Amino acid sequence: MLSRLSLRLRIFLFFCLLAAGALAVSSIALWISYQRAADPDLASAFVFAEILMGFGFVALIAAVWLLFDDNVAKPIERLSAQLRARAHAGVSTDVDMQAARYLGDLAPAAAGLADQLSGKTMDVAEAVAVETAHLAAEKQRLTALLTEIPVAMVLASPTHKIVLYDGQAAGVLAQIAHPRLNASLFEYLQPAPLEQAFKKLTKTGLEVTCTLISIDGAQTYSARMKPLGDAPGYLLLFDESSANIAPDAARPLVYDFDLLHSDAEDRFDTLALSDLCFVVFDTETTGLLPHKDEIVQIGAVRVVNGRIVEGEQLDMLVDPGMPIPAASTKVHKVNDRMVEGAPDIGEAGRVFHQFARNAVIVAHNAPFDMAFLRRHAKRMNVDWDHPILDTVLLSAVLFGASDQHTLDALCDRLQITIPENLRHTALGDAVATAQALVKMLPMLQARGMTTFGEVIEATRKHGRLLEDLN
Structure with missing residues (x-):
């Protein structure tokens, strides 16, 4: 049971047990001393002593735990995530030695091993590159043949x-x-x-x-x-x-x-991650209030067998039926003139719903985007009953809840570059989120989370993050 808890939570429970043990030992010692004193008038003195000792023990152990958490538990968690990103997501950033400075030789040793393994995989990468070039040439020949x-x-x-x-x-x-x-x-x-x-x-x-x-x-x-x-x-x-x-x-x-060769017809929670289709999407809106603001743009891409499918994407402007505030336009660059003649949310929502059929919907801070869609479900004449996966929570699972989990922070950790002209556009952010998802899927599998149900169970432990974001 304890093995399923995070390292930081297990260490916290250890210090709680230590505090409880210290209080129990001090209480027993004072009780024995009181019994031996055999003086009822000393009862209040012994109780006061126990209160002082209790507060002292708790304060001391809490202070030691905070130092241990900041300087040992968090760095170990961060080091593990960095090594897993290098091993399974193709990330080549250096290990953060400053954060792990109190771990002795662990961080330099881990970084050295990672660099050595990276060097050994270069030959394999070169061979893969050669084969990839060969396959690309074969694809070009096949395309040329089919054109006829x-x-x-x-x-x-x-x-x-x-x-x-x-x-x-x-x-x-x-x-x-x-x-x-x-x-x-x-x-x-x-x-x-x-x-x-x-x-x-x-x-x-x-x-x-x-x-x-x-x-x-x-x-x-x-x-x-x-x-x-x-x-x-x-x-x-x-x-x-x-x-x-x-x-x-x-x-x-x-x-x-x-x-x-895919015949997966099982329930989503029992399906392997490699058997799932994902539709990664993002929206741009007139404001940040899902109960009153409206969508002005929807962008989405599909991920099949762990890769983004080129050519399968949505990039739709949506007529919000209300003026777009200048402050919002400044962020996403969508203005009233651009949405003239665009479909309303009823039509655009139906198109996106069809695009996401039989797929897991993925978004960064999904409750925010889904709130806009679900509010207009009757108008679209659809049910938003798709399974939902949130990359904010995936980031927390893989990199620890104490890290930053904005889209920019996640992309920075995974070495994903969002072109400046595409940032805060629905399709640009959807593509960046999809790239992050593709890199995180093998990291999740390396953590032993191979089915959709196991991933969802892990993300539920970090649900508070979404409450704080929204």
């Missing part, structure tokens, strides 16, 4: 989850909803024709021609479903004429082939 194919293509897993889509397919899917990796095709297309074609494909092992219908029934597509040989899943090709495809349009690829 005048159809939109979607690669799907056996459970009909999107594994890959090209630029043309993104245009087709965007007519229905925002294209997203690991999203179910059933969010875009009616299930019956798709399942019927897949059943025939599975039975024959041959290409199947099918007619697919958008989920709202407004559009019909001619398509071909092709098997992938020994690989699971299938390739869905939309016909050019039925999908209004521009053959000469750019064809960027968005993919994650690991999703072909």
